[in-house]
Amino acid sequence: xxxxxxxxxxxxxxxxxxxxxxxxxxxxxxxxxxxxxxxxxxxxxxxxxxxxxxxxxxxxxxxxxxxxxxxxxxxxxxxxxxxxxxxxxxxxxxxxxxxxxxxxxxxxxxxxxxxxxxxxxxxxxxxxxxx
Amino acid sequence: xxxxxxxxxxxxxxxxxxxxxxxxxxxxxxxxxxxxxxxxxxxxxxxxxxxxxxxxxxxxxxxxxxxxxxxxxxxxxxxxxxxxxxxxxxxxxxxxxxxxxxxxxxxxxxxxxxxxxxxxxxxxxxxxxxxxxxxxxxxxxxxxxxxxxxxxxxxxxxxxxxxxxxxxxxxxxxxxxxxxxxxxxxxxxxxxxxxxxxxxxxxxxxxxxxxxxxxxxxxxxxxxxxxxxxxxxxxxxxxxxxxxxxxxxxxxxxxxxxxxxxxxxxxxxxxxxxxxxxxxxxxxxxxxxxxxxxxxxxxxxxxxxxxxxxxxxxxxxxxxxxxxxxxxxxxxxxxxxxxxxxxxxxxxxxxxxxxxxxxxxxxxxxxxxxxxxxxxxxxxxxxxxxxxxxxxxxxxxxxxxxxxxxxxxxxxxxxxxxxxxxxxxxxxxxxxxxxxxxxxxxxxxxxxxxxxxxxxxxxxxxxxxxxxxxxxxxxxxxxxxxxxxxxxxxx
Numbered sequence: 001x002x003x004x005x006x007x008x009x010x011x012x013x014x015x016x017x018x019x020x021x022x023x024x025x026x027x028x029x030x031x032x033x034x035x036x037x038x039x040x041x042x043x044x045x046x047x048x049x050x051x052x053x054x055x056x057x058x059x060x061x062x063x064x065x066x067x068x069x070x071x072x073x074x075x076x077x078x079x080x081x082x083x084x085x086x087x088x089x090x091x092x093x094x095x096x097x098x099x100x101x102x103x104x105x106x107x108x109x110x111x112x113x114x115x116x117x118x119x120x121x122x123x124x125x126x127x128x129x130x131x
Numbered sequence: 132x133x134x135x136x137x138x139x140x141x142x143x144x145x146x147x148x149x150x151x152x153x154x155x156x157x158x159x160x161x162x163x164x165x166x167x168x169x170x171x172x173x174x175x176x177x178x179x180x181x182x183x184x185x186x187x188x189x190x191x192x193x194x195x196x197x198x199x200x201x202x203x204x205x206x207x208x209x210x211x212x213x214x215x216x217x218x219x220x221x222x223x224x225x226x227x228x229x230x231x232x233x234x235x236x237x238x239x240x241x242x243x244x245x246x247x248x249x250x251x252x253x254x255x256x257x258x259x260x261x262x263x264x265x266x267x268x269x270x271x272x273x274x275x276x277x278x279x280x281x282x283x284x285x286x287x288x289x290x291x292x293x294x295x296x297x298x299x300x301x302x303x304x305x306x307x308x309x310x311x312x313x314x315x316x317x318x319x320x321x322x323x324x325x326x327x328x329x330x331x332x333x334x335x336x337x338x339x340x341x342x343x344x345x346x347x348x349x350x351x352x353x354x355x356x357x358x359x360x361x362x363x364x365x366x367x368x369x370x371x372x373x374x375x376x377x378x379x380x381x382x383x384x385x386x387x388x389x390x391x392x393x394x395x396x397x398x399x400x401x402x403x404x405x406x407x408x409x410x411x412x413x414x415x416x417x418x419x420x421x422x423x424x425x426x427x428x429x430x431x432x433x434x435x436x437x438x439x440x441x442x443x444x445x446x447x448x449x450x451x452x453x454x455x456x457x458x459x460x461x462x463x464x465x466x467x468x469x470x471x472x473x474x475x476x477x478x479x480x481x482x483x484x485x486x487x488x489x490x491x492x493x494x495x496x497x498x499x500x501x502x503x504x505x506x507x508x509x510x511x512x513x514x515x516x517x518x519x520x521x522x523x524x525x526x527x528x529x530x531x532x533x534x535x536x537x538x539x540x541x542x543x544x545x546x547x548x549x550x551x552x553x554x555x556x557x558x559x560x561x562x563x564x565x566x567x568x569x570x571x572x573x574x575x576x577x578x579x580x581x582x583x584x585x586x587x588x589x590x591x592x593x594x595x596x597x598x599x600x601x602x603x604x605x606x607x608x609x610x611x612x613x614x615x616x617x618x619x620x621x622x
Contacts, residue, residue, distance in 0.1 A: 003315070010136075011491065012323050014370060014443055018330035020406065022437060025337055029399050035375040063320065067492050076482075091322035092488075114283045114326035 003032040003055045006124065007121035009042040010062040010089070015113075019060065019089075022117045023124075031057065039068035039076075046077065051052065056084050058124055061096055063090035064110065071097040074105035082106065089115060133184040134161045135253070138171040139191040139201065139218070144242075148189065148218075155250045160186075160257075168197025175206060185213050186260035187253065192226050192239075200226040203234035211235065212263060214256040218242050302584050306515050309522060310461065319456045319488050324447035331440035331447075338433055348430050351423065359418050360431060363409065366437040370408020378405050387413055394419050403428055408436045419588060422505035457484040461514055473510040474610070475503055478540060482517040484524070493531040500538045503545060505615055512588045519581045520549040520607050527553030527605060540613070548608040553603040564598065 006027075008019045016035045023033055034049070034131060039061070046056055063070035069115035071094075074086045086105050088098065091113035101107040108127045112122060137153060139145040140330050145164050152162045161180070165171035171190065188206055192199040201216045216231055217223075217239045230236035265405070276307060305504050373381070385401035389412065394400060395517055400419065404412065414417060443474050460481050483490070490496055532552035539546045556564065567583040589596050594611035 012327075014327040014447060015323060016326050016375065017439070017443060018334075021334045022330055022439070025334070029396075031400070032398065035378070037375045037470055041376060064488065066493060069492075074188070091319035091326075113322040114329045117330055 002056040004055045005032045005034050005049055006058045007034045007056055007103040009036045010059045011037050011065040017078055025123045038065055038098060039073035040071060058127055060089050062086045064092050071101040074101050078105040087123055132161050133168055133186050134163050134178055136163045136188045138165045140167055140194045151246055168194050168202040169172050171202055185258050187214045189216045192217050192223045192443055198226060200230040203230050207234040212261050216240060254610060289364055303545050305584050309518050313485050317454060317458060317485055321451055324451040327443050327447040331443045334436055334440045336435055356418060357414060363415055363431050365433055367407040368438050371402055381405050407432055411616050451482060457481045470507040470509060472505040474505055475499055478510055478514045479517045482514055482521055486521055489530060495533045497535040501540055506613055508592055516588050518583045524551035525548050525552050543613050544610045544614055546608060546610050548606050550606040553605055554603050556600040
């Protein structure tokens with residue numbers, strides 16, 4: 001049985017690298033971490049993992065990305081997998097988008113860049129606690 | 132009524148003179164008389180004081196109290212406009228010359244005079260007097276007009292100066308508006324590197340907290356393993372950046388290989404190896420198959436992470452610096468008013484750096500650059516041109532589509548064009564877009580000065596801007612001459 005996955009989505013590789021270091025430092029081998037540089041890639045990964053019967057616990061997504069934006073991604077994910085904890089991590093707070101994500105994707109929380117590592121961990125932990 | 136003064140010491144002559152004049156001019160002129168120079172002067176001064184007009188004085192030449200030429204000389208000093216006629220005979224040459232030279236004598240009439248000639252001369256004198264007066268009045272009016280004109284032209288010059296200053300301020304404030312619109316995007320642009328720096332520093336600090344674990348760890352490694360361990364780190368430092376997809380593929384390959392070697396927890400190990408940039412495991416099998424492989428890999432990962440964090444900080448601060456530099460060169464306000472040599476592509480790149488965030492949202496950017504010579508120009512004003520054209524292009528296609536920037540050099544002209552894939556500019560407004568205050572945006576959103584200012588800035592560089600637009604393809608082309616000698620012909 002594979003470990004559950006935390007999936008991070010951001011078009012900036014440097015952000016993904018940072019997230020991975022922080023997550024791994026905190027949660028170590030408890031989870032497995034996947035990374036996508038676009039919303040499309042994220043959806044692909046989720047489908048693949050689903051086929052492999054690997055569960056995604058948390059998705060942390062940037063908002064402003066080329067192509068599909070974060071709120072739309074989270075809404076799509078929510079339609080298929082309502083149980084996945086959805087967190088938005090954005091530098092540009094588009095209030096409408098956040099509002100949409102809250103309503104239609106049951107957004108757990110929205111964090112702002114530059115984020116605080118502890119806050120990120122707390123957010124994910126509090127999300128996981130609701131599972 | 133104007134007054135004509137007659138002066139003669141001989142009463143009979145004076146009377147006949149007066150009578151002749153009265154009969155010729157009596158309706159229109161008062162004829163006053165004086166029997167000597169002093170009396171004439173006294174009369175003259177009094178009449179002047181009372182503001183009478185005295186077009187003419189006729190004086191005898193030989194008078195006991197004051198010679199006629201002296202009288203006229205004096206009259207000339209107090210009333211130069213009055214015409215002077217002297218009654219004289221051929222013997223008075225010196226007096227005539229004196230009066231001609233110093234009293235601007237109009238005529239002398241020999242005694243005894245011919246009545247017709249006298250009247251004719253008097254008429255002519257009076258006519259000349261009023262002609263002079265008219266001329267003078269006209270002259271005066273002209274002078275006044277001239278002064279008014281001069282004042283007006285001074286006002287105009289002043290107004291023009293004010294307008295120029297206002298225009299300069301408008302250009303500046305338009306730039307600041309654009310800058311304001313950019314700020315949100317730029318903030319994001321700075322946030323990403325800041326976030327990376329922040330988490331990298333956290334990572335480094337976390338590692339330092341566990342520093343004391345290092346000595347026992349190295350003691351635990353046998354010397355061969357120590358060598359392998361450092362080889363692993365060295366390899367890790369040389370890693371090339373890969374996309375998340377590539378990393379996943381490599382991880383899968385590694386998982387297979389690790390399974391072949393019966394290494395436990397292959398997925399986690401493969402993930403860590405990929406993070407460290409280790410894609411071939413043959414050389415590191417001794418480490419990976421060791422009983423303490425988990426600890427070894429963890430320490431290697433942490434140490435490699437240090438290196439990686441340092442790289443991230445370097446990369447991120449370079450990126451932040453680039454954004455700050457772009458902001459600085461954009462916000463710069465050159466007050467010297469002098470052209471400086473500059474590379475136009477650098478300016479375009481500055482603007483693109485500031486728009487990076489808006490561009491990446493869904494715009495494919497195609498750049499066809501040729502190398503350009505340095506051009507004498509106002510770089511900060513040209514930046515405003517590029518900003519405006521990029522901004523308009525993005526707005527025209529609602530931030531989704533293709534933006535193509537072509538830079539070419541042709542016949543000593545630099546051609547820079549911005550082509551967007553937006554819906555195009557309707558024909559009916561195409562001719563208006565460069566007009567001041569023309570805007571398609573709702574009131575309050577755009578000043579409508581953008582393209583007008585763009586055009587003015589380009590004209591300042593002796594350049595031109597044109598637009599070609601069909602649905603799906605709108606191109607603004609700016610041409611600027613390379614040769615700096617062609618400047619100064621436009622104002």
